[in-house]
Amino acid sequence: MGLFSRDSGSGSAGDDADGDAAGVFWQERGFIASAIVVGAVVVCLLVWLFARDTGTPTTQPTTSPSTVVPTEQPTEEPPVPPATPTEQPTSTATPSGPPTPGAGGCKLxxxxxxxxxxxxxxxxxxxxxxxxxxxxxxxxxSVTDRTGVRSCFAHSPTGAVLAAMNVLGQIRNPDLTDDVLATRVMPGPGRDRAIREARVSTTPRNEGKVAQFTGFKVFDYQPNRVVLQIAVQIDEAKVASLPVTMVWYRGDWRAALQDDGSFNGEVAPDVLQSLDGYVRFRGA
Structure with a gap:
């Protein structure tokens, strides 16, 4: 079972040819906690991050990513309508030097x-x-702990996007997978399952070209929960996208997993024909 799984009933989001091209990424540990990322599925977004066993899913199909709302968080705040970008997305300029530790983020x-x-x-x-x-x-x-895990993101839509990409990027690092699952993922049966599978799985190294973030879309934003679409360039010609839910919990954004230990449950990743509607956002 991988952190990212695909609906076994979904058929032609990406042809057999697309599946073969993307399959190699699904077999890398990358994005998925250790063996969470073993198992091979096609057409995924964070290729290195999601993979799943080929067995029959143990959870009922769902039509939306997991939504976890901590009981201690206020729920009376009105929801913000889903984003429907109309402006032409632009890429980001990179200044020299990293941000100063301890400033901004969740303290903003x-x-x-x-x-x-x-x-x-x-x-x-x-x-x-x-x-x-x-x-x-x-x-x-704004915080990096002694193991290298990054945390403390602004309580805003932009902070949620940054948090999601940091979680997905760091969880594919085999030296950080366990710590990221333990500290950057919402507690619950999904996290417990992901941790168990990470501890008993092999840790294959990435081979060949590495997928990179290429864009995002804020699908739905509420003060204590954000549903995002994260787009990843998996090769020169293909971009895949998958929904990821982030929850504001104990003063920071954390990723929410389905009970099966995956980010997306039965929601299949999509191979995008274009980045229309997405904000282009990449570092290379």
């Missing part, structure tokens, strides 16, 4: 609550293993 007062329609400004991209992840002074991360 009154962060901008607007849904980003263009790439976040003043972003520095740094390698996590062989994948580039975004860092921003304002949005975070």
């Amino acid at each position: 007062k009154n962060p901008d609550q607007r849904i980003p329609r263009v790439a976040p400004p003043a972003v520095t991209w740094q390698f996590e293993a062989d994948m580039l992840i975004p860092l921003q002074q304002e949005g975070g991360p």
